[in-house]
Amino acid sequence: MKKVLFFLVVVIAAAGAYFYINPNEFSRLKQWAGFEKASPTKTIRIATEGAYPPFNYIDATGQLKGFEIDLAQALCQKMQATCEIVTQDWDGLIPALLAKKFDVIMAGMSITQERLQRVDFSDKYLNTPxxxxxxxxxxxxxxxxxxxxxxxxxxxxxxxxxxxxxxxxxxxxxxxxxxxxxxxxxxxxxxxxxxxxxxxxxxxxxxxxxxxxxxxxxxxxxxxxxxxGNGVGAAMRKGETELLKSFNEAIKAIRADGTYKTINDRYFDFDVFGQ
Amino acid sequence: MDFQLVWQYFPDLLNGAWLTIELVALSLFVGFFLAFICGLAALSRYHLLRYLAQSYMFIFRGSPLLIQIYLIYYGSSQISWIKDSFLWAILSQAYWCALIALTLNTAAYTAEIVRGAIRNIPQGAIEAGKSFGMSRWLLFRRITLPQTLRLMIPAYSNEVIQMLHASALVGAITLMDLTATAQNLISRTYASYSFYLAIAVIYLVTTYVISGIFRLLERRLYRHLRLNEA
Incomplete structure (x- = not known):
């Protein structure tokens, strides 16, 4: 009996510690159990490679950084969406997108005919030789x-x-x-x-x-x-027309209002948007 | 499951499978002899020999194979005296790096199997040999060696199968083995399910053949233990 009790305490303590460290998981648990309604502002999950400086990389302190990360955050702000940025190996990006592990890829991925057969791309947001x-x-x-x-x-x-x-x-x-x-x-x-x-x-x-x-x-x-290809765009699952439209509008908007230039100048001394 | 796609790239997969089998077979062959030397050394009367063999086994069994592969491949290219020596002719090639890593790894695990088998030989058999006045070499050749081989089989067949599966790691250093070939095809066609399933079947069939061979070997080496089938 004592052993069972001890075991239960350990399990509860471990679960408590886990949810304390990952508050997102806890709210997901509450949503799952029906205690909490899913938040009305949509969350867009964006995946990147994290091994492609200066576009996306992990710095010495373990933080995800780079031009595309800043760009993603600016786009999300324009779209008034909360964004979660995750990393995924290059090989697994499109398969995991199709498996709905995340909604968007921003990982220096060029818009090519081959990829367009599987996914949709936003308008290009950069183009470098x-x-x-x-x-x-x-x-x-x-x-x-x-x-x-x-x-x-x-x-x-x-x-x-x-x-x-x-x-x-x-x-x-x-x-x-x-x-x-x-x-x-x-x-x-x-x-x-x-x-x-x-x-x-x-x-x-x-x-x-x-x-x-x-x-x-x-x-x-x-x-x-x-x-x-025709430059680098954000890849999405086919049929997500709403998402695609809001990305294209947001890209246009940050190009127009100078946000793009501000981010661009943090990393480059030329315009990576290309012609 | 897209059979047509898998069929279209099947020759590529077979090429990859061949490299996998080649690497595993060669490393097992060389590793087996190394393992015998090492396993005997681990039971030696001499402290130094025993110490050397045991530390080798400890290091290679105590660290992940992937790290060993990385150390030999990327490590060697960063040490200047290796790059300036004749060793670079071998270590500059991913194939040899993989072969060396796999061989050293399997030798360490097999050495442990050899050591265990030797210690499990019935003392009576050895004492009987001694009482016949056999020399140490004759005792080894007639009693220790055959008994060791026999006692090793079950554990060693496991090791062979695990090596086949562990060899999937060599893709990390640009070699196009079965797994790396599939990964490359997947990143071109995005048909992950089809290709992973296809190579799983290829690994499965290979594993089946290997365990079949060991079963035959076991039947032969343990035939004295079977009841007479008269």
Whole structure:
């Protein structure tokens, strides 16, 4: 009997501690039990990768930061919605969106035909070119034949992977789960070049002490549009027309009232919105 | 479940499965010999040998395989004396890093199985051998070794199956094994359910074959314990 009592006390104490740490869960429990009505202001759950500086990343103190995080908060303010921002690995973003784990993806995801078959995109909220990066002073000839047999690192399932496969089919393509891991192997010498978003490379690598011996090589790519997409937008499940409409309006609104520029200037010295 | 999609990419999955089987088979083969040396060393009369073997087993059984893979792959590329030595020719390749990590890991676990099996050999058998005046080598070859192999089987078949499943971790260092191939296909087609189910079936079939082999082996090695089927 004593043991049962002790066990019960432990369980209750653990549950109490859990709900004390996660008050959101407690209100969900109350809603579930019928003690509390779901709050009328809708909550939009936005997912990001958290490994793509300066757009979205986790800083030294463990806080989620970045241009897209600030942008998401500004958009939510415009939409008068409460937002919850969560992180999810790149590979799992679209599957988890479809599984309704969250409602929106803002993770530097380009608007491509391939993805449009599965999800809807808002209007673009940024557009930056792609570039190769290699060790300073390396003299790779950036052409289909020039990169034949060279090891090129790229984040998997990105526009950059598709771009490499189509335009540089003779290169030896090495796929990474995150961009950071590809930088590690570039430093380690396991790959010769990396193809990625120019801004992500610049802020996430070239500006850091790790990247000081590396530089862009070759031209900036924004074409062909059918591979590199039409900029980055917020992805949503198909059929969520209300949500889509409010996002598009909010994007227009923050472009017009200067909120976008304020956030832009925190991170960049040029307009990442593109043409 | 989208069978057509899975069928379309089935050759890719088979390629991945082949890499998985290759890595597991090679690491188990080398790991088995290492494990025997290590398991015997752990029971040695010499303090130093015993201490070395036991610390090796402790380290590799005490840390996650994923961390070992990361340490060997990313760690080696950050140590300059490794990068300047002949070792870099091997460690620069993800394949060899994975093979080394898997081998060292399975050897540590198998060494523990070997050690346990040797300690469980009936003392009477060893004493009988000694009373026949067998030399230490002959005693090992005729009694210790065959008994150890026999006693190891149930535990070792577990280890083999666990290695097959643990090998899914090598995808973390750019190798396109079965799991990584599926993940890559999923991130292109978003058909997570179909592909995860498909590779689960492939793992299942492989596991079934492995346990079948061990069952046959067991039947053969334990045939003296069966009643006469006359």
């Amino acid at each position: 792609s570039r190769f990066v290699a060790k300073k002073g390396s003299d790779f000839e950036i052409s289909a034949s020039g990169l034949a047999g060279k090891r090129v690192g790229v984040q998997r399932a990105t526009i950059h992977e598709n771009f490499l496969r189509k335009l540089f089919p003779q290169a030896e393509i090495v796929l990474y789960d995150t961009l950071d891991n590809s930088f590690l192997d570039l430093i380690g010498g396991r790959v010769d070049l990396i193809l990625a978003d120019s801004v992500a490379v610049n802020d996430g690598f070239l500006k850091t002490t790790n990247g000081q011996n590396y530089a862009f090589i070759g031209p900036s790519y924004t074409e062909p549009k059918d591979i590199l």
